[in-house]
Amino acid sequence: MSMLAEIAKRPLVVALVLIVLLLAAGELLSPGFASPTQIMRLLIVAALLGIVAAGQNLVILGGREGIDLSVGGVVSLSAIIAGNLMNGADSGIALAILGCVATGAFFGLLNGLGVTLLRIPPLVMTLGMLGVLQGLLVVIRQGIPSGRAAPGLSQFVTQPFLFGLPGIIWLWVAIGLLLAFLLSRTVYGYRIYAIGSNEQAARMAGVPVATIRVSLFVLSGVFAAIAGICLLGYSGSSFANVGEQYMLPSIIAVVFGGTSLAGGKGGYTGTMAGAMMLTVLTGILTTINIDESGRQMIFGATLLLLMLFYGRGQAMRA
Amino acid sequence: MSPPPDQALWDIPDMAKLSISGVSKAYGATVALSHGDLDLEAGEVHVLIGSNGSGKSTLCKIVAGSVKPDKGKVVLDGAPVAVSGPRAAKALGIGIFYQELSLAARRTVEENICLPDLPMTGPFVDRKALSARAARYIALFDGVTGEDFAANTTVDVLRADQRQLVEIMKTLATEAPVLIFDEPTSALDRTQVDRFFEILRRLKGEGRAIVFISHRMDEIFAIGDRVTVLRDGRTVGTTRIADTSPAEVVRMMVGEETSLVVPAQAEAAASPGAVALSLRGLSGKGFSEVSFDLRQGEILGFGGLHGQGQSAVLRALFGAAPAAAGDIALDGQPFVPANPRVAIRAGIAYVSGDRGRDGIIQGRTILENVTPIHFLRNRLKLASASTLRAKATPALAALNTKFAGFSHPIGSLSGGNQQKIVIARWLIDRPQVLLLDDPTKGIDLSAKADLFALVRKLAQEGMAIILYSSEDVELLANADRILVFNAGRVTRELTGTDRTRFHLYEAAYEAA
Numbered sequence: 132m133s134m135l136a137e138i139a140k141r142p143l144v145v146a147l148v149l150i151v152l153l154l155a156a157g158e159l160l161s162p163g164f165a166s167p168t169q170i171m172r173l174l175i176v177a178a179l180l181g182i183v184a185a186g187q188n189l190v191i192l193g194g195r196e197g198i199d200l201s202v203g204g205v206v207s208l209s210a211i212i213a214g215n216l217m218n219g220a221d222s223g224i225a226l227a228i229l230g231c232v233a234t235g236a237f238f239g240l241l242n243g244l245g246v247t248l249l250r251i252p253p254l255v256m257t258l259g260m261l262g263v264l265q266g267l268l269v270v271i272r273q274g275i276p277s278g279r280a281a282p283g284l285s286q287f288v289t290q291p292f293l294f295g296l297p298g299i300i301w302l303w304v305a306i307g308l309l310l311a312f313l314l315s316r317t318v319y320g321y322r323i324y325a326i327g328s329n330e331q332a333a334r335m336a337g338v339p340v341a342t343i344r345v346s347l348f349v350l351s352g353v354f355a356a357i358a359g360i361c362l363l364g365y366s367g368s369s370f371a372n373v374g375e376q377y378m379l380p381s382i383i384a385v386v387f388g389g390t391s392l393a394g395g396k397g398g399y400t401g402t403m404a405g406a407m408m409l410t411v412l413t414g415i416l417t418t419i420n421i422d423e424s425g426r427q428m429i430f431g432a433t434l435l436l437l438m439l440f441y442g443r444g445q446a447m448r449a
Numbered sequence: 450m451s452p453p454p455d456q457a458l459w460d461i462p463d464m465a466k467l468s469i470s471g472v473s474k475a476y477g478a479t480v481a482l483s484h485g486d487l488d489l490e491a492g493e494v495h496v497l498i499g500s501n502g503s504g505k506s507t508l509c510k511i512v513a514g515s516v517k518p519d520k521g522k523v524v525l526d527g528a529p530v531a532v533s534g535p536r537a538a539k540a541l542g543i544g545i546f547y548q549e550l551s552l553a554a555r556r557t558v559e560e561n562i563c564l565p566d567l568p569m570t571g572p573f574v575d576r577k578a579l580s581a582r583a584a585r586y587i588a589l590f591d592g593v594t595g596e597d598f599a600a601n602t603t604v605d606v607l608r609a610d611q612r613q614l615v616e617i618m619k620t621l622a623t624e625a626p627v628l629i630f631d632e633p634t635s636a637l638d639r640t641q642v643d644r645f646f647e648i649l650r651r652l653k654g655e656g657r658a659i660v661f662i663s664h665r666m667d668e669i670f671a672i673g674d675r676v677t678v679l680r681d682g683r684t685v686g687t688t689r690i691a692d693t694s695p696a697e698v699v700r701m702m703v704g705e706e707t708s709l710v711v712p713a714q715a716e717a718a719a720s721p722g723a724v725a726l727s728l729r730g731l732s733g734k735g736f737s738e739v740s741f742d743l744r745q746g747e748i749l750g751f752g753g754l755h756g757q758g759q760s761a762v763l764r765a766l767f768g769a770a771p772a773a774a775g776d777i778a779l780d781g782q783p784f785v786p787a788n789p790r791v792a793i794r795a796g797i798a799y800v801s802g803d804r805g806r807d808g809i810i811q812g813r814t815i816l817e818n819v820t821p822i823h824f825l826r827n828r829l830k831l832a833s834a835s836t837l838r839a840k841a842t843p844a845l846a847a848l849n850t851k852f853a854g855f856s857h858p859i860g861s862l863s864g865g866n867q868q869k870i871v872i873a874r875w876l877i878d879r880p881q882v883l884l885l886d887d888p889t890k891g892i893d894l895s896a897k898a899d900l901f902a903l904v905r906k907l908a909q910e911g912m913a914i915i916l917y918s919s920e921d922v923e924l925l926a927n928a929d930r931i932l933v934f935n936a937g938r939v940t941r942e943l944t945g946t947d948r949t950r951f952h953l954y955e956a957a958y959e960a961a
Binding site for chain 1: 767769793794799808810811813817821822824830831833
């Protein structure tokens with residue numbers, strides 16, 4: 132019992148064990164589920180989710196009920212902008228990346244300013260922003276075609292690049308290393324944990340609380356925008372609200388990875404494992420013919436169960 | 450003692466309205482009240498007095514039923530009672546004015562006044578009866594409530610003094626035979642206090658028994674019939690106001706003459722250095738017209754009753770709650786601490802007594818808790834754990850901090866050691882001015898000793914230090930001179946041999 136309790140305290144271990152179990156279960160249900168090509172496909176899909184969850188992770192770590200519900204909207208918008216700016220040509224990739232990152236940063240900035248200057252709770256602020264983005268998407272769709280991914284981008288996302296793995300996997304690994312460094316070896320990282328743990332004490336210790344909180348929302352927008360570009364590369368062309376499916380899973384991945392929803396505790400390594408686990412789970416659910424609505428129900432229930440499991444009494448401070 | 454001849458006491462000889470004997474209350478290891486006695490007669494205003502933490506409020510709360518005593522007896526009208534809760538107190542006829550106002554902010558004045566006992570018709574509130582009842586109590590203060598005060602004003606837009614009046618009206622509206630007022634006059638102006646006293650005198654005439662707590666000697670002597678003094682959680686005595694004097698009351702609060710001598714009082718710094726920090730007419734929320742010079746090598750004490758502006762001044766100097774008016778000079782240069790970052794960069798350090806709120810970063814490691822000031826003052830970008838450990842080690846050693854490792858969570862330490870970590874974060878890069886805002890609250894004796902040994906050493910090395918302590922002994926033992934705060938102003942400066950508990954209390958309790 133105590134050993135189980137010890138293991139339960141290590142979300143990373145739990146996630147990795149679950150991933151293996153789920154893969155085995157998938158293989159049993161549908162032979163070929165855990166084949167190398169299938170696993171690589173799962174990795175690509177997991178990377179997309181993992182990149183969105185990176186920003187979500189930072190916002191949640193920053194505390195004060197930090198959460199970004201607008202990530203899905205930014206992913207969708209970014210995919211459309213990227214599709215139009217490159218429109219099937221490699222020469223447009225650089226401009227597309229620039230435009231998408233700027234767009235993501237802009238909406239993240241609005242979120243951050245709303246939360247800090249206007250003191251709107253993050254839940255409300257980013258939910259409102261999601262509404263704005265969804266409306267914007269409808270307007271855009273009526274005016275312009277959805278655009279196509281450049282071949283270079285599709286290749287980066289789907290074709291082997293180094294050691295048989297596509298570029299997006301390496302991008303994800305790079306983001307993982309970057310965040311690990313940022314959170315544990317830089318003053319910025321120390322300060323994120325400080326404002327997430329005790330904002331008042333952090334302010335009294337000279338931490339620029341508002342600046343850091345705004346920067347976290349900006350980073351969340353940027354990561355969502357990057358994920359949007361990659362998603363375009365994965366699907367070839369963007370379609371209605373492609374990003375919508377990321378909101379709930381990005382939060383689940385973070386919580387599953389051991390980051391406290393109250394802020395100040397956790398890290399990105401666990402979140403990466405959480406993203407993998409969720410992706411494999413989605414794969415299994417698809418294999419056994421559970422449709423999108425069923426998957427959403429299962430995800431929602433998973434999040435609530437996780438809160439029960441990890442969060443007892445400290446996940447959300449009143 | 451013989452009952453005063455001019456009062457209703459003759460009617461009920463030998464039976465107190467309310468008699469409390471030997472009550473005690475401890476919160477964990479902290480004894481709030483060790484032996485409280487109080488005899489309250491009908492038709493008297495009975496003053497309770499004692500320094501910070503002497504147990505007055507605890508005693509009141511026991512009577513009101515909001516705190517359950519560990520031991521002791523409460524006798525009402527000759528019969529022992531158990532005041533099991535606020536509702537029981539109400540049923541027994543005990544009304545209390547709470548020091549921490551208990552008003553519903555978004556409700557109107559009249560609703561608040563009638564809240565403890567709403568007039569009902571069936572299941573509905575009888576608005577008419579409510580207004581009529583409230584109007585009676587509002588009328589009592591007719592002419593002194595100030596502008597923008599009406600029965601249908603919501604409480605949240607009222608000034609502090611007006612809220613206090615509403616709280617008083619609410620207490621009066623209970624029409625309880627026993628009324629307890631815990632610091633009802635702290636925000637009131639002269640005319641309001643006079644009106645309140647008129648009302649108290651009338652209630653006394655009606656035979657009500659009234660307990661009155663105030664820190665103002667002039668008020669106590671103006672309204673009280675008898676006074677009971679508490680010291681360190683014990684009732685030390687009760688005497689008739691007419692038979693005593695303010696100096697006598699202060700002596701009862703201080704205790705025997707021997708305790709006037711503070712053990713090991715440090716010698717004042719022989720030759721304080723140049724002026725490090727200078728305030729001229731500094732005013733803000735909770736303090737006004739504060740002026741003084743702080744010299745290098747000096748430990749300047751802030752004394753007085755709790756909450757008289759000491760913390761507010763320190764927080765203003767640190768930029769946590771900036772001052773509204775006045776000038777600050779640091780090393781002779783004008784200095785505007787707009788926020789803590791500005792103050793920290795200028796070399797000001799601030800240690801809060803509220804460790805949980807202002808100090809520790811819960812759930813994080815000792816290393817993360819000891820480094821934030823170092824980051825800011827050196828504008829660091831990268832955090833190398835090994836370098837930081839090397840920097841922090843001497844600072845922690847200077848305070849004899851006991852900890853197992855830098856990567857252990859701060860929560861694994863005792864309160865005293867947590868506070869040492871918080872203090873040590875200021876010592877990696879020496880500040881010029883150290884502001885200590887009741888820094889020893891809730892920490893053990895050995896940690897206190899370590900802290901004050903270091904503070905004295907820092908002063909000797911030339912640091913300019915301000916120490917506010919709610920523990921008078923601590924203040925007297927460590928401060929070279931003491932500014933006594935009273936109602937947000939510095940009302941007395943105690944130097945040399947004047948630094949005694951007697952003078953400190955005398956200054957703290959005199960009329961502001």
